[in-house]
Structures are given as C-alpha cells and as structure tokens.
Amino acid sequence: MHAFGGVGAHPELMAGMPEEVAREKTADVFISIVLIMSLTSALLIAWTYHGVMSKIGILVMGADKIKEGDLDFSINIQGADELSEVGVAFEEMRLRLKADSVRRLEAETNQRQLVSNIAHDLKTPLTAIRGYAEGLLDGVADTPKKQQSYLMVIHNKAGEMDALLNELTAYSNLDANRIPYKFMRLGARDYFTNLAEEIGIELESKNAQLVYYNYAKEDVVFVADPVQISRVFQNCIANSVKYAKKHEPLVIHLGVWPEDDSLHVELKDNGIGISEKDMPRIFERTYRGDASRTSAGGSGIGLSIVKKIVEDHGGSVEVHSHEGEGTTLSFVFKRTKR
Numbered sequence: 001m002h003a004f005g006g007v008g009a010h011p012e013l014m015a016g017m018p019e020e021v022a023r024e025k026t027a028d029v030f031i032s033i034v035l036i037m038s039l040t041s042a043l044l045i046a047w048t049y050h051g052v053m054s055k056i057g058i059l060v061m062g063a064d065k066i067k068e069g070d071l072d073f074s075i076n077i078q079g080a081d082e083l084s085e086v087g088v089a090f091e092e093m094r095l096r097l098k099a100d101s102v103r104r105l106e107a108e109t110n111q112r113q114l115v116s117n118i119a120h121d122l123k124t125p126l127t128a129i130r131g132y133a134e135g136l137l138d139g140v141a142d143t144p145k146k147q148q149s150y151l152m153v154i155h156n157k158a159g160e161m162d163a164l165l166n167e168l169t170a171y172s173n174l175d176a177n178r179i180p181y182k183f184m185r186l187g188a189r190d191y192f193t194n195l196a197e198e199i200g201i202e203l204e205s206k207n208a209q210l211v212y213y214n215y216a217k218e219d220v221v222f223v224a225d226p227v228q229i230s231r232v233f234q235n236c237i238a239n240s241v242k243y244a245k246k247h248e249p250l251v252i253h254l255g256v257w258p259e260d261d262s263l264h265v266e267l268k269d270n271g272i273g274i275s276e277k278d279m280p281r282i283f284e285r286t287y288r289g290d291a292s293r294t295s296a297g298g299s300g301i302g303l304s305i306v307k308k309i310v311e312d313h314g315g316s317v318e319v320h321s322h323e324g325e326g327t328t329l330s331f332v333f334k335r336t337k338r
C-alpha cells in the first residue's frame with residue numbers, strides 16, 4: 001500500500017529515488033485519489049437518489065390511494081427541499097379532500113333522512129284522509145254530524161300535508177340561500193301584538209291558550225322581514241302544539257321586552273319538554289327528538305329554519321327545557337332607534 005499526502009509525492013521523499021520509481025509512486029497516488037473521489041461521489045449519489053426516490057415513493061403511494069378513493073392516510077415527508085414542500089402541499093390537499101368528502105356525506109345523509117321523514121309524515125295524514133273519505137263514501141258516517149266531523153278531519157289532515165310541503169319548500173330555499181328577505185323597519189309593539197292575535201285565534205281552535213305581554217313602547221323598532229319572522233314563531237308554536245302534554249291543556253306565554261340595543265322575545269310552553277340527550281342537536285337539520293315522539297309528525301327541519309332566519313336577521317335563539325316541564329325559546333334581535 002502506498003501512502004499519499006497530496007497530488008504529487010513530496011520532493012524530499014523522492015530524493016535519491018530512481019526517476020521511474022518516483023513516477024510510479026505519483027501515478028499510484030493519483031489513481032488512489034481518483035478512486036476515493038469516485039467512490040465518495042457514487043455513495044453521495046446513491047444516498048441522494050435513495051432520499052429522493054423514497055420521497056417520490058411516498059407521494060406516488062399517496063396519489064394511488066387518492067385515486068382509489070382512500071383518504072385515510074397521512075403524508076409525512078421531513079426535510080427542507082422542494083420534494084418535502086410538495087409533501088406538505090399534498091397533505092394539505094388530502095385534508096381538504098377529506099373534509100369535503102365528510103361534508104358531502106353529511107349532506108347526503110341529511111337529504112336521505114329528510115326524504116324519509118317527509119315520506120313517513122305525508123303517509124300518515126294521507127292514510128287518514130283515505131280512511132275518512134272511504135267512511136263517507138261507504139255511508140259509515142250516516143248522520144250529518146258524523147259527516148261534518150269526518151270532513152273536518154280530512155280538512156285538518158290536508159292542512160298538515162300542506163304545512164309539511166311548505167316546510168320542504170322552505171328547506172330547499174334555505175339550502176340554496178334563497179330565502180327572499182324583504183327587510184323593513186317594524187314597530188315591536190304593533191308587530192308582535194298583531195302576530196299574537198293571529199296565533200291566539202289559531203290556538204283557541206286547538207283548545208290551547210296564549211298569554212301575551214309586550215313591554216315595548218311605540219318607539220321600539222327593529223329591522224326584519226315580517227313574513228319570515230312570522231314563520232319563525234309559527235314554526236315554534238306548531239312545535240308547542242305537537243309536543244304538548246296529552247292530559248294537560250297547553251298554555252303558551254309570548255313575551256316581548258326591549259333592552260338598550262336589543263329586543264327580547266320569549267316563547268314558553270308547558271309541553272313535554274326536551275330530553276338532555278336531544279338538547280344539543282335540536283337545531284340541526286333533519287334531527288328529530290326521541291323516536292317515541294316521531295308519531296307527532298314533522299320533518300325535523302322546523303327549528304333549523306328558525307335558527308337560520310333569526311341569524312340572517314343578526315339575531316340569536318337559545319333553548320331551555322326540562323323533560324316533563326316545558327320548553328322556552330329565547331330570541332334576541334337587534335333594536336334600532338326610531
């Protein structure tokens with residue numbers, strides 16, 4: 001083995017050596033250096049190649065998984081080079097695709113749930129209408145009084161179907177952000193007094209009672225769409241009626257009072273109340289409470305429409321309820337000066 005110490009052997013070491021031996025030694029040293037350099041660069045290339053290839057491999061694996069529709073993996077490429085940046089961008093893309101697919105799945109489930117709710121709830125009044133119409137045709141209702149009450153049931157059931165279909169229309173408008181708002185300045189005193197009159201008449205026909213109080217003076221004004229706000233309270237009242245106790249007369253309190261910058265409206269019933277389990281979800285689209293109550297009929301979108309309309313008005317709605325004691329909905333709207 002030759003020792004080496006530079007590109008050429010040291011002249012002192014070569015002194016006294018025959019010229020041929022010295023030339024040979026220089027050549028050996030030179031070859032050794034070339035060999036070492038080649039080996040080092042080969043190792044360096046192999047190492048870099050391996051690093052690059054393994055990163056590309058991870059990216060290819062990710063692309064394949066996405067192609068197959070699998071988004072449950074994660075790309076983790078460490079480093080500060082361009083490929084690592086591609087890895088980070090890839091992972092962000094995967095997370096975004098995953099979030100989109102979860103959202104789409106939720107929307108599909110909601111849609112399916114809605115169709116099944118509506119189908120079920122249209123069937124119930126339809127079956128009743130058919131039954132009572134057959135009763136009339138077959139002559140089972142053989143006195144004018146009976147005929148009148150059969151017709152009344154048919155009329156009421158048709159009304160239920162109408163309300164359900166209206167809810168469906170409202171839902172699709174809501175979904176497409178297409179509620180045609182016509183905002184205007186409303187006097188809180190007159191607006192709610194008129195609404196309470198309408199609601200009171202409706203409740204009377206259902207043997208229920210409305211207790212109404214309004215502490216807003218003439219100058220209390222809020223900006224709202226009167227038709228949509230009426231829909232909000234009609235939806236809530238319809239729920240109070242649906243979820244009333246069977247053996248206790250329904251009493252609903254509707255209260256209105258102003259504060260500095262806000263207008264408070266409270267709707268309280270003495271119905272069956274909402275269970276703790278249902279409470280966090282009742283404003284979700286298509287969510288319906290306990291299966292036992294689904295006999296009351298409904299699509300499960302009433303309260304989600306309520307929340308959406310109230311929030312589109314810059315307001316808020318909260319619910320307080322105890323099972324067996326009743327439910328209170330508290331609304332806050334922005335108040336403007338006259």
Ligand code: ADP
Pocket residue numbers: 239240242243269271272273274278282283287288289290293297298299300301302303304326327
């Ligand atoms: P639904 O069509 O089922 O009435 P909603 O969105 O209007 O749908 O209400 C969601 C759920 O909230 C209902 O299924 C019911 O369990 C509960 N709920 C709403 N309002 C009341 C109420 N006043 N009393 C008792 N439960 C209520």
